[in-house]
Amino acid sequence: MAGKSETFGKLIRIGYAARGVVYVVLGYLALTTAGEAGGGGEAVFDRLRDVPLGTPLLWLMALGLLAYAAFRFLSAYSDIERHGSEPKGLARRAGHAASAVAHTVMAYAAFQYAQGTASGAGGSDGSRETAGTLLDLPLGEVVIGLIGVGFFAGALSQAKSAATAGFMKHVGAGAPPAVKPIGQLGHAARAVVFAVIGLSLVRSAWFDSEGEVKGLGDAIVSLSGTGALYTVLGLGLLFFGVFNFVIARYGVIPDVRAGSLKPEWR
Numbered sequence: 001m002a003g004k005s006e007t008f009g010k011l012i013r014i015g016y017a018a019r020g021v022v023y024v025v026l027g028y029l030a031l032t033t034a035g036e037a038g039g040g041g042e043a044v045f046d047r048l049r050d051v052p053l054g055t056p057l058l059w060l061m062a063l064g065l066l067a068y069a070a071f072r073f074l075s076a077y078s079d080i081e082r083h084g085s086e087p088k089g090l091a092r093r094a095g096h097a098a099s100a101v102a103h104t105v106m107a108y109a110a111f112q113y114a115q116g117t118a119s120g121a122g123g124s125d126g127s128r129e130t131a132g133t134l135l136d137l138p139l140g141e142v143v144i145g146l147i148g149v150g151f152f153a154g155a156l157s158q159a160k161s162a163a164t165a166g167f168m169k170h171v172g173a174g175a176p177p178a179v180k181p182i183g184q185l186g187h188a189a190r191a192v193v194f195a196v197i198g199l200s201l202v203r204s205a206w207f208d209s210e211g212e213v214k215g216l217g218d219a220i221v222s223l224s225g226t227g228a229l230y231t232v233l234g235l236g237l238l239f240f241g242v243f244n245f246v247i248a249r250y251g252v253i254p255d256v257r258a259g260s261l262k263p264e265w266r
Contacts, residue, residue, distance in 0.1 A: 008067065009253045015068025015103075016251060018061040020244030021048070022106065023186075027238025030220050031231065045113040058114035065107035072100035080254050095154030098147055098194075148201030151194050158191035167243075175250040183243045189236025193219045 025044040048054045048061075075081050076097035083089035161167045162184045171179055196219035220237070224230050 011064060011067030012071050012253055013248045013251070014060065014064035015066075015071065016064075016244045016248035018064035018110075019068060019103070020241045020248065021061065022065075022241070023237050023244065024241030026220065027234050027236070027241060030224075030234035030237060045110050049113050055114055055116075058110050062107050062110035062114055065103050065110060069100045069103035069107055072096045072103065076100060091153040092157050094146075094150040095157045095194075098150030098154050098198075101147060101150075102197075144201050144204055148198045148204075151198030151201060155191045155194035155198060158187045158194060162188035162191060170252050171247065172250045172252050175246055179243065179246045179250075182239045182246075185232075185236045186240025186243045189233050190240055192223070192233060193237070196222060 022044050025047060029044075045058060045061075048057055051057070073096075075083075076093045079085070079089070079093060081092075081096075083092040165180050165184055167183050167187065168180060171183075200219070220233070223233060226233075
């Protein structure tokens with residue numbers, strides 16, 4: 001069973017690396033070609049598809065992002081990161097659930113590009129189509145609203161991590177000293193993006209404004225008129241990608257045992 005847990009841990013590390021690629025390219029697009037950043041993860045995958053060995057890389061990213069999403073679902077459902085069941089802990093776990101949803105969508109997009117079946121539609125169209133489908137379901141407004149609240153909770157968690165550098169407890173020995181300021185700026189940028197996405201989802205649920213739904217890239221582009229703040233945001237996203245590369249190498253990953261979702265930290 002330990003072998004399976006070890007394999008899952010390696011997939012999580014691949015997931016961090018895949019997330020690093022997504023945010024580095026998004027940060028680059030935000031700083032250089034803001035319009036392309038509107039495609040979100042799809043703009044990133046479209047770029048990667050055309051580089052040498054792009055298709056194998058996309059398959060690896062799809063697998064890694066899916067493993068990371070599974071990790072976040074476990075974090076939300078069984079509290080493998082030990083946040084507890086108090087309101088504060090539940091808010092953190094709600095943020096993890098929202099992150100799991102976002103990374104599942106990204107994993108699916110990477111899979112489509114790897115397969116060569118991606119339609120090439122922008123991130124906004126995909127987000128709105130998903131929201132429209134959910135709104136047609138019973139309690140669809142409630143589901144979208146809860147996901148939006150989860151993104152708000154994630155934004156608060158990211159902001160707190162930026163202020164306190166609480167993420168350092170998950171960074172193992174040997175990591176470069178610069179990981180702390182890089183991680184702080186990266187988490188601050190991500191907090192802003194998560195807040196924008198959460199707001200768009202809550203609007204969609206409560207005000208029947210399906211067109212307001214924003215994906216990752218659209219949330220970034222919606223801030224493009226903020227001048228110097230937008231530049232800092234782009235740098236922050238790029239740094240968050242670098243931070244994920246560090247975590248992929250030096251991060252402390254919980255060892256989840258088969259038959260029990262309780263972690264053993266190593």
